[in-house]
Amino acid sequence: MKVAVFSCKPYDKRTLTTFANDKQLSMSYFESRLSMETISLVKGFDAVSCFVNDDINAEVIQCLKQQGVKTIALRCAGFNNVDLDAAQKQGIKVFHVPDYSPTSVAEHAVALIMTLNRKTHRAYHRVKEGNFALEGLMGFNLEGKTVGCIGTGRIGAAFCRIMKGFGCRVLCYDLFPSQELIDQGCQYIALDEIYQKSDIISLHCPLNPSTHHLINKHSLEKMKDGVMIINTSRGALVHAQEAIDALYSGKIGYLGLDVYEQENKIFFEDMSSHIIQDSVFQLMLTFPNVVVTGHQGYFTIEALNHIAETTIDNLLHHQNDKNNSRQLT
Template sequence: MKVAVFSCKPYDKRTLATFTNEADLSMTYFESRLSMETISLVKGFDAVSCFVNDDVNAEVIRLLKQQGVNTIALRCAGFNNVDLEAAKAEGIKVFHVPDYSPTSVAEHAVALIMTLNRKTHRAYHRVKEGNFALEGLMGFNLAGKTVGCIGTGRIGAAFCRIMKGFGCRVLCYDLSPSQALIDHGCEYITLEEIYQQSDIISLHCPLNASTHHLINKHSLDKMKDGVMIINTSRGALVHAQEAIDALYTGKIGYLGLDVYEQENKIFFEDMSSHIIQDSVFQLMLTFPNVVVTGHQGYFTIEALNHIAQTTVDNLLHHQSDSSGARQLA
């Protein structure tokens, strides 16, 4: 099987190569993303492998079929960037990686909480400049605080367990409550109650019509003043401009983002010598109580190895297998 691998960075190539050495796969690596502009690259391939910001819309899928591609192997859990109905109609199989070390993303969410709370990002630069003053670096104890977790799948559940370890009261919202989390001392309540009671709210839900811009002026108005918002899931869960408005008023006291709605234009690339053409994003970065990372929550060696192995398994077997992979279309 000939596979065109898009959005492929050196670390992706290294881990994929490890698991294809013994496999009957021929992989060609492209750093560019799959889109209408790059669709011509798939000529002569049987399958494509894509990542979170590849644009696999209906027209791209139609052209993939024309070129003879019969399989799309996503190297991520999310699939909102793929038109599954179009893929099904064209007879193209779509696979993803539903479980690639949930603790990686959960631990990154906690890292954002700790950074924002204890202001280690600011302290680091102060000390580098010989400034050891503590004024402006005051934090708070996590023990006893109320943490709201929206979405308790594998990642959300891992996050909840960590926060219980800090001594937090953990409130959860999910359409399918987890008895294991309830047994662990977590409480399932309504979304409205999450907004009203939480000191910290962390998002671990998929992006769909019901969760698009879940954090907006209307939901923020229901929250405590100074609430901490953490998003390591999908960028469009947060309405960026309305979050900025809430930062100005103090409604949001802390904002930690590993994802951003317009990230496909900037994330995963070195933009240090470019002017980023996104005034909302640039404004967000000026706030001292905002920490943004470039979609690195998943970025651990354990997660990359699991993603690579599951992707190879998907391409080889074309069906659900012991790796935890799942066919979407």
């Protein structure tokens, strides 16, 4: 099987090459994203492997079919960037990696909480400049605070367990409550109650029509003044401009983002010598109580290895016509 790997960075190539060794797969690596602009690269390949910001829309899928591609192996859990209906109509199988390392993303969400709370990002620069003053670096104890977790799948559940370890009161919202989390002392309540009662709200839900811009001016109005919002899931869960308005008003006291709605234009690339053509994003970075990371929540050794291993396994399962629970179409 000849596989074209898109959005491939050096670390992806290293792990994929390791797990593809002697597996009857011929891997070709492309740093560019898959889109209509790069579709010509798939000529002669049987399968493509893509990541979170590849644009696999209906037009791209039709071209993949015409080029003879039979398989799309995603190297991520989310699949909102793939037109699954179009893939099914074209007879193209789509696989994903539903469980690569829930704790890696959950731990990164906690890292954002701790950074924003204890202002370690600001303290680091002060000390580098010889400034050891503590004024402006006041934080708060996490113990006893109310943390709202929206979405309690594998990542959300891992996050809840960590926050319980801090001594937090953990409130959850999910269409499918976890009895395991309930047994551990977490409480499931209505979404509006999450908004009203939480000191910290962390998003761990998928992006779909019902969750698009879940954090907006209407949901923010229901929250405590000075609430902390953390998003390590999908960028479009947060309406960026309305979050900025809430930062100005003080409704949002802390904002931690590892994802951004328009991230496909900037994330995973070195933009340090470029002018970022996104005024909303640039404005967000000016706030001292905002911390943004470049979609690195998943980025641990354990997660990368598991992503590579599962991606290779998905391709081999399809090649050998075996059943696979990670198949989406």
